Amino acid sequence: xxxxxxxxxxxxxxxxxxxxxxxxxxxxxxxxxxxxxxxxxxxxxxxxxxxxxxxxxxxxxxxxxxxxxxxxxxxxxxxxxxxxxxxxxxxxxxxxxxxxxxxxxxxxxxxxxxxxxxxxxxxxxxxxxxxxxxxxxxxxxxxxxxxxxxxxxxxxxxxxxxxxxxxxxxxxxxxxxxxxxxxxxxxxxxxxxxxxxxxxxxxxxxxxxxxxxxxxxxxxxxxxxxxxxxxxxxxxxxxxxxxxxxxxxxxxxxxxxxxxxxxxxxxxxxxxxxxxxxxxxxxxxxxxxxxxxxxxxxxxxxxxxxxxxxxxxxxxxxxxxxxxxxxxxxxxxxxxxxxxxxxxxxxxxxxxxxxxxxxxxxxxxxxxxxxxxxxxxxxxxxxxxxxxxxxxxxxxxxxxxxxxxxxxxxxxxxxxxxxxxxxxxxxxxxxxxxxxxxxxxxxxxxxxxxxxxxxxxxxxxxxxxxxxxxxxxxxxxxxxxxxxxxxxxxxxxxxxxxxxxxxxxxxxxxxxxxxxxxxxxxxxxxxxxx
Numbered sequence: 001x002x003x004x005x006x007x008x009x010x011x012x013x014x015x016x017x018x019x020x021x022x023x024x025x026x027x028x029x030x031x032x033x034x035x036x037x038x039x040x041x042x043x044x045x046x047x048x049x050x051x052x053x054x055x056x057x058x059x060x061x062x063x064x065x066x067x068x069x070x071x072x073x074x075x076x077x078x079x080x081x082x083x084x085x086x087x088x089x090x091x092x093x094x095x096x097x098x099x100x101x102x103x104x105x106x107x108x109x110x111x112x113x114x115x116x117x118x119x120x121x122x123x124x125x126x127x128x129x130x131x132x133x134x135x136x137x138x139x140x141x142x143x144x145x146x147x148x149x150x151x152x153x154x155x156x157x158x159x160x161x162x163x164x165x166x167x168x169x170x171x172x173x174x175x176x177x178x179x180x181x182x183x184x185x186x187x188x189x190x191x192x193x194x195x196x197x198x199x200x201x202x203x204x205x206x207x208x209x210x211x212x213x214x215x216x217x218x219x220x221x222x223x224x225x226x227x228x229x230x231x232x233x234x235x236x237x238x239x240x241x242x243x244x245x246x247x248x249x250x251x252x253x254x255x256x257x258x259x260x261x262x263x264x265x266x267x268x269x270x271x272x273x274x275x276x277x278x279x280x281x282x283x284x285x286x287x288x289x290x291x292x293x294x295x296x297x298x299x300x301x302x303x304x305x306x307x308x309x310x311x312x313x314x315x316x317x318x319x320x321x322x323x324x325x326x327x328x329x330x331x332x333x334x335x336x337x338x339x340x341x342x343x344x345x346x347x348x349x350x351x352x353x354x355x356x357x358x359x360x361x362x363x364x365x366x367x368x369x370x371x372x373x374x375x376x377x378x379x380x381x382x383x384x385x386x387x388x389x390x391x392x393x394x395x396x397x398x399x400x401x402x403x404x405x406x407x408x409x410x411x412x413x414x415x416x417x418x419x420x421x422x423x424x425x426x427x428x429x430x431x432x433x434x435x436x437x438x439x440x441x442x443x444x445x446x447x448x449x450x451x452x453x454x455x456x457x458x459x460x461x462x463x464x465x466x467x468x469x470x471x472x473x474x475x476x477x478x479x480x481x482x483x484x485x486x487x488x489x490x491x492x493x494x495x496x497x498x499x500x501x502x503x504x505x506x507x508x509x510x511x512x513x514x515x516x517x518x519x520x521x522x523x524x525x526x527x528x529x530x
Contacts, residue, residue: 044133164210213515215331220513283423297405298324298349305378410473
């Protein structure tokens with residue numbers, strides 16, 4: 001459902017639902033008649049809008065719309081007017097949009113989400129936005145966004161991104177008829193003149209990213225008896241077939257033959273399930289470029305292995321492949337964006353299960369890098385499969401490596417469920433990720449990688465052990481991974497354990513897998529490209 005950027009005289013506007021927006025009045029003596037002051041409170045309400053929907057000027061419901069945050073007022077047209085209804089989405093107080101740097105874009109995303117859900121609820125097949133709305137909305141985006149030189153383009157991107165994400169549902173295993181009405185089939189932006197290229201690019205970025213997030217959410221929400229490592233490999237192959245990527249899948253024996261002893265330690269309890277997925281996007285003429293390599297943890301079910309988790313901690317452990325799902329979501333988005341940049345995705349996938357052949361606490365294994373690892377806790381398995389993937393990434397002589405994983409509960413303890421952690425010694429990567437995180441709604445916080453944290457990982461019988469004490473656990477995990485990366489290669493570790501799963505619904509996402517990380521990865525590729 002791409003957004004149609006349509007230059008059109010207002011007398012020719014026609015749609016099931018025209019979206020306008022409303023701020024709360026600044027005081028109790030707010031304007032009560034049509035004019036500049038009222039137009040300023042209702043982004044999208046202009047003389048052109050009233051020319052397209054003259055009935056709106058006489059509608060008593062217009063002034064009754066108070067602009068309460070994310071409330072939606074529905075104004076129905078009389079008779080068979082070409083603008084059949086107007087939806088007015090509340091934005092709250094103007095001051096709230098600039099109270100924090102990320103407040104404005106987040107409110108736009110949420111407004112887009114609730115608007116499209118209301119349009120779907122009303123069975124609207126077509127939805128439209130007056131282009132003039134973007135000019136006012138852009139005034140409240142106080143951050144600098146590196147990919148949109150035109151403020152209206154950023155406003156469109158955030159609004160459209162929210163629209164797409166807000167429509168997401170997951171019902172693949174429901175047997176009763178879906179009561180949800182169909183999504184609108186068209187979204188239009190009514191413009192006075194031909195669209196600027198920045199608007200076209202913003203609309204494409206929003207749609208492509210949302211497709212990637214939906215792809216990732218479907219994988220994370222899928223039950224673990226359906227979304228197995230083999231199913232992840234099938235998803236990767238389907239993307240390769242659709243977009244011309246190269247896809248290679250290594251099974252358990254392939255990985256053992258390569259010397260991936262750390263990864264093998266994770267899948268020993270269920271070796272039939274293991275798949276190491278290598279997905280490559282190599283545009284013509286870029287085969288010799290140093291690629292960006294993205295590594296995603298793909299534990300499709302984590303019981304903890306012999307270091308068994310408590311039963312109440314297992315119910316959502318299907319989400320332990322959210323990192324790999326995000327990498328696949330990136331490739332879904334890249335297929336639409338068609339960027340001339342060489343990208344490699346590495347996804348070590350496995351089930352971490354107890355079994356007579358499963359790894360025991362106290363076992364020592366040899367990793368692909370040659371380092372020996374003493375495994376003292378089989379529930380610290382993510383770093384084991386990631387370390388072999390990071391070592392495998394060296395063969396590409398990469399421009400940078402980004403890994404992301406639902407790696408540690410300690411990260412959730414430190415930052416809560418809404419924020420992910422970034423670990424890197426590369427100042428440019430850190431600055432880019434932190435800057436983007438505020439702009440795009442995927443918040444990251446920088447964590448230390450000081451060498452003193454590595455002391456607790458020293459082993460008496462091996463080169464390194466896979467766990468340290470509980471205190472600083474997320475940092476210990478990152479220091480473990482750092483051992484397997486070339487120090488001259490820009491590298492960042494993203495621990496997304498908190499925001500990968502939503503315990504309750506938000507305007508942008510129902511309960512379940514969020515697809516967190518996809519947008520950050522897409523933006524990193526775009527930023528690197530620019």
